[in-house]
Amino acid sequence: xxxxxxxxxxxxxxxxxxxxxxxxxxxxxxxxxxxxxxxxxxxxxxxxxxxxxxxxxxxxxxxxxxxxxxxxxxxxxxxxxxxxxxxxxxxxxxxxxxxxxxxxxxxxxxxxxxxxxxxxxxxxxxxxxxxxxxxxxxxxxxxxxxxxxxxxxxxxxxxxxxxxxxxxxxxxxxxxxxxxxxxxxxxxxxxxxxxxxxxxxxxxxxxxxxxxxxxxxxxxxxxxxxxxxxxxxxxxxxxxxxxxxxxxxxxxxxxxxxxxxxxxxxxxxxxxxxxxxxxxxxxxxxxxxxxxxxxxxxxxxxxxxxxxxxxxxxxxxxxxxxxxxxxxxxxxxxxxxxxxxxxxxxxxxxxxxxxxxxxxxxxxxxxxxxxxxxxxxxxxxxxxxxxxxxxxxxxxxxxxxxxxxxxxxxxxxxxxxxxxxxxxxxxxxxxxxxxxxxxxxxxxxxxxxxxxxxxxxxxxxxxxxxxxxxxxxxxxxxxxxxxxxx
Amino acid sequence: xxxxxxxxxxxxxxxxxxxxxxxxxxxxxxxxxxxxxxxxxxxxxxxxxxxxxxxxxxxxxxxxxxxxxxxxxxxxxxxxxxxxxxxxxxx
Numbered sequence: 001x002x003x004x005x006x007x008x009x010x011x012x013x014x015x016x017x018x019x020x021x022x023x024x025x026x027x028x029x030x031x032x033x034x035x036x037x038x039x040x041x042x043x044x045x046x047x048x049x050x051x052x053x054x055x056x057x058x059x060x061x062x063x064x065x066x067x068x069x070x071x072x073x074x075x076x077x078x079x080x081x082x083x084x085x086x087x088x089x090x091x092x093x094x095x096x097x098x099x100x101x102x103x104x105x106x107x108x109x110x111x112x113x114x115x116x117x118x119x120x121x122x123x124x125x126x127x128x129x130x131x132x133x134x135x136x137x138x139x140x141x142x143x144x145x146x147x148x149x150x151x152x153x154x155x156x157x158x159x160x161x162x163x164x165x166x167x168x169x170x171x172x173x174x175x176x177x178x179x180x181x182x183x184x185x186x187x188x189x190x191x192x193x194x195x196x197x198x199x200x201x202x203x204x205x206x207x208x209x210x211x212x213x214x215x216x217x218x219x220x221x222x223x224x225x226x227x228x229x230x231x232x233x234x235x236x237x238x239x240x241x242x243x244x245x246x247x248x249x250x251x252x253x254x255x256x257x258x259x260x261x262x263x264x265x266x267x268x269x270x271x272x273x274x275x276x277x278x279x280x281x282x283x284x285x286x287x288x289x290x291x292x293x294x295x296x297x298x299x300x301x302x303x304x305x306x307x308x309x310x311x312x313x314x315x316x317x318x319x320x321x322x323x324x325x326x327x328x329x330x331x332x333x334x335x336x337x338x339x340x341x342x343x344x345x346x347x348x349x350x351x352x353x354x355x356x357x358x359x360x361x362x363x364x365x366x367x368x369x370x371x372x373x374x375x376x377x378x379x380x381x382x383x384x385x386x387x388x389x390x391x392x393x394x395x396x397x398x399x400x401x402x403x404x405x406x407x408x409x410x411x412x413x414x415x416x417x418x419x420x421x422x423x424x425x426x427x428x429x430x431x432x433x434x435x436x437x438x439x440x441x442x443x444x445x446x447x448x449x450x451x452x453x454x455x456x457x458x459x460x461x462x463x464x465x466x467x468x469x470x471x472x473x474x475x476x477x478x479x480x481x482x483x484x485x486x
Numbered sequence: 487x488x489x490x491x492x493x494x495x496x497x498x499x500x501x502x503x504x505x506x507x508x509x510x511x512x513x514x515x516x517x518x519x520x521x522x523x524x525x526x527x528x529x530x531x532x533x534x535x536x537x538x539x540x541x542x543x544x545x546x547x548x549x550x551x552x553x554x555x556x557x558x559x560x561x562x563x564x565x566x567x568x569x570x571x572x573x574x575x576x577x
Binding site for chain 1: 487488489490491492493494495496497522524550551553554555
């Protein structure tokens with residue numbers, strides 16, 4: 001978020017030098033300033049830290065650093081040429097030729113070395129930078145300020161107000177939220193979506209506040225914004241996912257260049273702990289759904305047991321080592337696009353197979369485990385993602401099996417006779433409606449849009465994973481992929 | 487003093503009174519809303535029998551899916567046509 005300077009400068013034309021006492025180069029250029037002051041051009045000397053430095057000059061003390069902020073000064077000293085109230089030329093630090101260019105005077109500082117680097121401007125100090133950014137931002141944050149008592153611990157205050165998922169959060173101070181908003185070019189007040197279940201307008205600012213609480217870095221924010229947008233669609237149905245008594249929560253798969261840029265982990269422990277981006281992005285989405293959307297456990301969220309993934313379940317695909325096109329490419333995006341895919345899911349369920357060395361055998365193992373998702377006697381109900389690990393992927397790659405070949409194979413293995421699935425069959429009351437037993441028909445465990453493959457995991461270990469879905473199809477929740485605007 | 491930015495939607499929860507209980511069902515029509523859960527039809531059918539035995543008129547409605555809120559037009563139709571509603575919630 002860049003700030004458009006609006007305040008006017010102390011002079012409308014002439015030379016302006018920004019200096020500070022706490023800078024050796026500034027002390028060194030004082031004789032040059034004296035040369036300039038004796039010349040015909042108007043010279044304004046702006047000091048960041050002391051009203052009496054440099055002595056012998058009429059100094060403008062930039063106590064609040066507003067002038068330096070307006071100039072976007074990064075280094076002291078910096079000499080500026082101002083015309084019609086705007087900077088037309090500048091030279092940071094001391095470089096004789098640069099100062100000669102700006103001042104249009106030759107032979108400046110004859111006794112000084114030809115150049116010397118300057119010091120960092122006080123406006124660049126982190127806490128000062130944020131204070132100034134806030135004060136000068138044309139897009140002030142509009143959320144309610146919750147003032148804490150002097151002895152109140154901000155982390156405990158967040159718990160007390162019901163803002164957390166049960167884990168401590170990073171307190172969302174204005175400074176942190178302002179810094180988070182630097183992760184996007186979108187304005188704080190921009191509405192991202194109308195978010196269920198409360199159907200409230202969710203702004204970029206609210207997403208940023210919750211991203212701070214989740215522990216995100218600013219560069220993660222575009223992923224969180226895309227995920228929130230996807231969650232709010234009728235297709236994904238976050239209301240139903242929140243309200244169901246089932247285990248499900250939003251699972252996020254991130255594809256495209258942004259995965260690497262923000263340091264997500266698709267390798268060892270891709271579904272587990274250890275990576276800030278994976279964990280905090282997933283957590284941020286759930287905090288937004290909780291705090292902005294209004295879904296809280298025991299309130300709208302009626303899960304009988306829930307699952308740990310409802311805290312955070314987010315990982316990137318290992319596209320580089322995959323034998324297949326990525327999930328987002330399969331879903332219509334270009335490999336150069338960054339995209340996030342939301343899936344209503346939970347788990348994982350393990351797939352152990354350390355003995356298969358051909359795809360036919362491994363596909364049978366996949367099918368055996370995939371049959372138990374939801375219930376072995378229910379078909380066409382749940383969706384699933386199989387996270388295929390490198391050692392299993394290798395077997396499909398070496399045999400030249402495409403994703404669709406694998407999908408067809410599993411479809412064939414998991415097309416099940418109605419007699420086996422019917423309620424009561426096998427001495428188990430659960431199952432499909434009783435009439436399926438009498439029609440002599442077979443039923444597919446997964447619909448054509450219900451089974452997905454994603455490549456991730458560490459190099460060693462012949463273990464893949466199933467992420468079980470909720471009820472699939474247009475009546476419930478469908479996998480939803482949206483582009484990440486960076 | 488530390489100030490935190492409110493992460494919530496900052497909505498004030500509006501408390502609404504329950505509608506007054508109907509003195510009887512004689513004049514009105516009762517909506518029987520099947521939310522499309524398995525066996526909801528069994529429950530609705532039995533309710534229909536019990537209401538009918540007592541001379542209460544009923545109308546049947548069905549949500550397209552139990553996993554999403556009832557569409558607005560369905561809610562409006564029920565409100566316009568009926569004085570009470572019984573919703574078959576679960577399996």
